[in-house]
Amino acid sequence: MEKQELKIELTPEMASGKYANLAVISHSVNEFFLDFISVVPNAPQARVQSRIIMTPENAKTLLSALHDNVYKYEQNFGTIVPKGKGNSGNGTPFAPMGGGKA
Numbered sequence: 863m864e865k866q867e868l869k870i871e872l873t874p875e876m877a878s879g880k881y882a883n884l885a886v887i888s889h890s891v892n893e894f895f896l897d898f899i900s901v902v903p904n905a906p907q908a909r910v911q912s913r914i915i916m917t918p919e920n921a922k923t924l925l926s927a928l929h930d931n932v933y934k935y936e937q938n939f940g941t942i943v944p945k946g947k948g949n950s951g952n953g954t955p956f957a958p959m960g961g962g963k964a
Contacts (some may be wrong), residue, residue, distance in 0.1 A: 880911040894921035 882898035889895065894916045901908040916924065934943060 881910050884908065888910060889918070889921075892917070896921075 880898065881900055884899040884901045886897045886899065895899075896916070897910045898912045898914075898915040898958065899908050900911050932942065
């Protein structure tokens with residue numbers, strides 16, 4: 863089977879990205895829901911910046927790719943220490959990746 867090249871378009875609107883400092887992940891039997899949220903300190907409410915819905919298989923592929931990229935990052939720039947684990951930086955860490963059901 864011949865590999866086919868996939869051309870990916872990144873529009874100017876998407877190129878700037880969205881900032882998120884909190885991720886909430888939930889799942890049903892057929893999908894994983896990844897909500898990326900921007901939390902402002904002392905604000906009573908936060909807005910979901912983006913919601914990505916994936917199949918379980920694609921979620922596992924994402925997990926593997928993210929693990930590989932974090933490993934490569936740490937090889938180049940040093941170990942990432944999550945806030946609350948010895949790092950006294952400000953901000954809100956990403957939510958635990960535990961599996962809440964949708």
